[in-house]
Amino acid sequence: MAKVIAGVATSHVPAIGVAMDQGKTEEPYWKPVFAGYQKSREWIEELKPDVAIVVYNDHATAFSLEVIPTFALGCADEFQPADEGWGPRPVPVVKGHPELAWHIAQSVILDEFDLTIVNKMEVDHGLTVPLSLLFGQPEEWxxxxxxxxxxxVQYPPPTGNRCYNLGKAIRKAVESFDKDLRVVVFGTGGMSHQLQAERAGLINPEFDNRFLDELIAEPEAASRIAHLDYLREAGSEGIELVMWLVMRGALERDVEVINRHYHVPASNTAVGHLVLENVSD
Known part of the structure; x- marks a missing residue:
């Protein structure tokens, strides 16, 4: 039987990927950002998961305003890094796990979550930056x-509660898969930031750290945060934090914190990071 064994939450700031790709990780500005991930890299190297499910948002590369799925699951054999305007990142092609992905699609859709099944999709920094932060710069993932x-990106996004319950459905799907696989779920995006208008550059450490506290110990409370509260407290892009709730829903109620990291700023964003393991594991 497959099993979700841990969860990773992390920001996916595009400038982090650029800093890695250009060898700037030891520069004074960037060094504190990357230092907070060192323990997580050592942890995942020792854990050696069989599959990673990465929850992220597309930034107008795979999808445009012509088609906007609320939830889209990649079921392909592989996913090419996207060209986001300056060429694809120099990272490996992302190899999929179609067998488990199709199993998740069937299970979750029959649990009444309407997923869009995607058989061809490029992946942008929302997915590749988290992989780089945890796995470094290998020749292949x-x-x-x-x-x-x-x-x-486009209103209305799903609620935190919907995302939290989707995580529970994903966990159920994984546990009904008949092969022994150890699965880690990534929730990515955030933390507080706003990229435009009068509040551009907004960062709210108080909200961010309260969210981290609730995600760890009171996920149901975090799942009840309203869209307007994300907008008011965490900026227009703070809504990305609902994706962390998919990861949290895939874990048990009680978790152990393996690593926690928070740093301001990275580009114009607050960077947050958690590694959580199920207590029973």
């Missing part, structure tokens, strides 16, 4: 990856 893309 050390495990297959199942992309789960969530709409947090």
């Amino acid at each position: 050390p495990c297959p990856v199942i992309p789960l893309c969530v709409n947090v």
